Amino acid sequence: MKKTTIAILVILTAVIVVQFSCRKTDNIPASGNPDSEWLSGGSETAFDQGSGSFSHAFSSLSAHLLRVHEIGDGQFGATFVSAPAPVNPGLGPIFNNVSCSSCHVSDGRGKIPGIGESAANMLFRLSIPGVGEHGNPVPVPGYGDQLQTRSLLNVTREGDVNITYTDNTYYFADGEAYQLRTPAYALTGLYTTMPANVLLSPRVAAPVFGLGLLEAVSDASILASADPDDKDGDGISGKPNYVWDILNQKSVLGRFGWKANQPTLLQQVAAAYNGDIGITNFLFPKESSQGQTQFDSAPNSKSYELADSLLYSVQFYVRTLQVPVRRNVTAPMVVQGKALFIKAGCDKCHKLDLRTDVDVSFPSVSNQLIHPFTDLLLHDMGPGLADNRPDFLASGSEWRTAPLWGIGLTQKVNNHTNFLHDGRARNLMEAIMWHGGEALSSKVKVSHFTKTEREAILAYLNSL
Structure with missing residues (x-):
């Protein structure tokens, strides 16, 4: 049955490729x-x-690896619930969303909330001025490094964010007008006092396709384009970010996230499970709770909620899109x-x-x-x-x-x-x-x- 299914998938894929290749209107x-x-x-x-x-999964995957991709696909879309539960237990106690796909809809870009809607589907990074032991941002006492806007029943969520926009009109050189809107963020409903010097950074979910190819670009290739001192005088001074690799316990080149603050797909996926959904795993084995941070954590074999096989299947899923x-x-x-x-x-x-x-x-x-x-x-x-x-x-x-x-x-x-x-x-x-x-x-x-x-x-x- 499994071989038959794979054969059908291969045939369907071939048909789809031919259809899209031959349609003149697509210009492909x-x-x-x-x-x-x-x-x-x-x-x-x-x-x-x-x-x-x-x-779409990589076309070159063997039947076995395609199955791993499919398992990861299912896990990426799995909705977590509070424990105990027979399927996908462990949500929270505080969290931002209930699944990976809730933010990365169709493996694409997250949507900002509309007027009057909760900002729960956005991620808000938090820190206070200073540098942590591994060069990381310093977590906010009582909150950690992100604002959790949802919680389980009888658990207090950390708060919410109200977003407003101010429109300003500008002009192209030919006189045509355009508008830019400037957002303002106000923390609301906080469960406890927030420090006056808190640093708040809003983030929307980025697309997850192609990440395995970006991970396969060598450090040397990335660093070859770096010019932090703008020695060539072109006004472009790209610089690398070096971040903490929890698995290997060392500082390495960052390449994922809006500020290149994650070193590998494995750590990005594991951090999202723990910080966004409240699911513990071997890289982040501590339960999400107010004020929790895990920059100093090292992988261990203690009990956690997400099986290693499922964590790796999701990593493989985003690696092979x-x-x-x-x-x-x-x-x-x-x-x-x-x-x-x-x-x-x-x-x-x-x-x-x-x-x-x-x-x-x-x-x-x-x-x-x-x-x-x-x-x-x-x-x-x-x-x-x-x-x-x-x-x-x-x-x-x-x-x-x-x-x-x-x-x-x-x-x-x-x-x-x-x-x-x-x-x-x-x-x-x-x-x-x-x-x-x-x-x-x-x-x-x-x-x-x-x-x-x-x-x-x-x-x-x-x-x-």
């Missing part, structure tokens, strides 16, 4: 050079541009937009190409030319986007360059176009015009483009 090539810019994820590119385009294929690459407006993207200098941080390291143990991610549009480094984005909360070596105004692959499918997959770390940008042009700091020169250049040129650069971004 039937085949081509493995180094083609159409193939954002190299050989692990999904030929899909629909609502499920972020959720394909990247959607580019669309309309050869369309004249997209070609023009690419030239303008480079002319504005956007490619200095949003690097068009990276190559993964050779990995003989996992050929699926080995030596792949990929097009993630990131350098995985920190950049100063100026005071407008600053959260003023340091995170390891990241300053309060520095953010990791966000990958842009798949960004043009956000509306189709996630039914919104809210971008940036806190979702303040309502569309891609607003996201561009929020850029400051090292990206100020690029923003100014875009602001001086003609309306047709601005439309072209948006066409290019929407093709990614």
